[in-house]
Amino acid sequence: MTDESTPTAGTAAALPDRPEIHRGLAGVVVDATEISSVDPASSSLLYRGYPVQELAGTRSFEEVAYLLWHGELPDDAELEQMRAQERARRELPDAVMETVLALPLTTHPMDVVRTAVSVIGAHDPTAEDRSPEADLSRAQDLMAQLPGIVALDQRRRHGLEAVDPRPDLGYAENFLHMVFGQAPPEPVVQAFEVSMVLYAEHSFNASTFTARVVASTLSDLHSAVTAAVGALKGPLHGGANEAVMAAFGEIGTADRVDAWLDDVLARKQKVMGFGHRVYRTGDSRVPAMKAALDGLLAIDDPEGLGAMYAALERGMAERTGILPNLDYPTGPAYHLMGFDTPTFTPLFAASRVVGWTAHVREQLAHNALIRPLSEYTGPERRHVPQGAGRGPEPARPR
Ligand SMILES: CC(=O)SCCNC(=O)CCNC(=O)[C@H](O)C(C)(C)COP(=O)(O)OP(=O)(O)OC[C@H]1O[C@@H](n2cnc3c(N)ncnc32)[C@H](O)[C@@H]1OP(=O)(O)O
Numbered sequence: 001m002t003d004e005s006t007p008t009a010g011t012a013a014a015l016p017d018r019p020e021i022h023r024g025l026a027g028v029v030v031d032a033t034e035i036s037s038v039d040p041a042s043s044s045l046l047y048r049g050y051p052v053q054e055l056a057g058t059r060s061f062e063e064v065a066y067l068l069w070h071g072e073l074p075d076d077a078e079l080e081q082m083r084a085q086e087r088a089r090r091e092l093p094d095a096v097m098e099t100v101l102a103l104p105l106t107t108h109p110m111d112v113v114r115t116a117v118s119v120i121g122a123h124d125p126t127a128e129d130r131s132p133e134a135d136l137s138r139a140q141d142l143m144a145q146l147p148g149i150v151a152l153d154q155r156r157r158h159g160l161e162a163v164d165p166r167p168d169l170g171y172a173e174n175f176l177h178m179v180f181g182q183a184p185p186e187p188v189v190q191a192f193e194v195s196m197v198l199y200a201e202h203s204f205n206a207s208t209f210t211a212r213v214v215a216s217t218l219s220d221l222h223s224a225v226t227a228a229v230g231a232l233k234g235p236l237h238g239g240a241n242e243a244v245m246a247a248f249g250e251i252g253t254a255d256r257v258d259a260w261l262d263d264v265l266a267r268k269q270k271v272m273g274f275g276h277r278v279y280r281t282g283d284s285r286v287p288a289m290k291a292a293l294d295g296l297l298a299i300d301d302p303e304g305l306g307a308m309y310a311a312l313e314r315g316m317a318e319r320t321g322i323l324p325n326l327d328y329p330t331g332p333a334y335h336l337m338g339f340d341t342p343t344f345t346p347l348f349a350a351s352r353v354v355g356w357t358a359h360v361r362e363q364l365a366h367n368a369l370i371r372p373l374s375e376y377t378g379p380e381r382r383h384v385p386q387g388a389g390r391g392p393e394p395a396r397p398r
């Protein structure tokens with residue numbers, strides 16, 4: 001039985017004709033996309049055909065955003081225009097500033113991002129314009145404004161004033177400037193830009209799929225992105241980069257890794273930053289991000305993160321054969337850059353917004369409402385008891 005309109009089934013075992021169920025949609029190809037491809041066999045990730053490890057370190061985040069939205073890398077004139085429009089859109093609308101500053105300091109930074117995106121949507125003066133051009137403009141606004149939101153939130157939690165964007169700086173350097181109040185050394189900017197490029201897109205991951213589901217109802221782009229932020233927050237997805245750093249904090253020193261790991265695995269708990277739904281022989285993005293992390297560790301490693309990183313990776317491989325995903329190297333890298341741990345997943349969101357919005361536009365260009373089926377396993381068909389219960393409330397006299 002695959003038709004939900006006839007829920008006459010009893011227990012699943014009683015079904016004459018069991019539908020094949022794909023829990024978590026594992027292995028299911030839901031739609032086609034031209035934006036990126038993840039190949040588990042060769043452990044590769046292509047953005048519009050380009051291997052991500054060739055883009056990371058050689059192309060700016062602005063160029064990669066252009067590629068994901070438009071399908072080709074920009075030429076000089078297009079890049080100039082892209083840079084100019086990104087710089088011109090960085091200022092946060094007053095309503096967003098005021099909303100963020102009014103939230104409790106204890107609000108999770110991903111909830112701050114989710115709320116801010118929603119407020120941007122609620123103040124969208126072009127809300128009635130549902131054209132692809134208007135959606136591209138909304139995507140450009142979100143890319144330019146999320147750094148200001150993330151920076152404002154980290155700073156307010158540390159009792160610091162907001163820092164204005166600097167139009168003379170590129171996306172990555174300006175982002176760091178707005179968080180830390182100064183432009184950090186070049187190797188830090190480079191490592192940060194690599195992380196932004198690597199996080200930008202990853203086919204039908206949970207948050208992108210969420211955005212596509214919302215878009216498929218012909219809802220608006222801000223609703224799709226707001227929902228995607230919620231999906232990214234969870235520790236099985238983007239939230240893992242924060243959890244990695246929490247684990248290092250708990251472990252403390254490299255010589256304690258084995259005991260910690262034995263205990264976690266004995267309790268059947270997940271080690272965050274390891275494993276992947278699609279990759280089986282390692283996450284394509286880890287080598288590039290590990291190289292960026294190594295660059296940061298070479299500058300300074302006062303907490304012995306490099307040794308803990310290596311010991312945990314080795315311990316997991318020996319015990320489970322499970323390999324790191326991108327969140328494993330980005331956690332310690334963001335820590336070494338000076339971000340506080342709750343800011344890590346918002347950094348992921350600031351990058352992934354480019355992928356989400358590319359997918360929303362693609363979904364709308366060839367839309368089909370996303371609405372799968374389910375197998376009913378609740379009680380068999382039965383009748384509502386007569387004479388029991390209170391029934392509807394009588395209408396009140398006016
Ligand atoms: C950028 C990203 O969003 S990447 C993902 C970030 N998320 C994480 O790092 C969270 C930790 N990892 C995980 O939870 C998983 O590996 C997932 C959710 C990412 C993918 O997992 P799935 O494909 O759904 O596989 P599932 O969770 O069913 O795991 C299969 C088996 O491997 C084990 N396993 C998978 N990942 C881990 C892990 N990180 N630590 C310990 N065991 C693990 C599971 O316990 C399970 O074992 P079992 O078969 O004995 O029950």
Ligand SMILES: O=C([O-])CC(=O)C(=O)O
Nearest residue numbers: 201202204205206277278
């Ligand atoms: O693809 C996934 O399932 C998760 C992931 O790595 C990402 O979104 O970057």
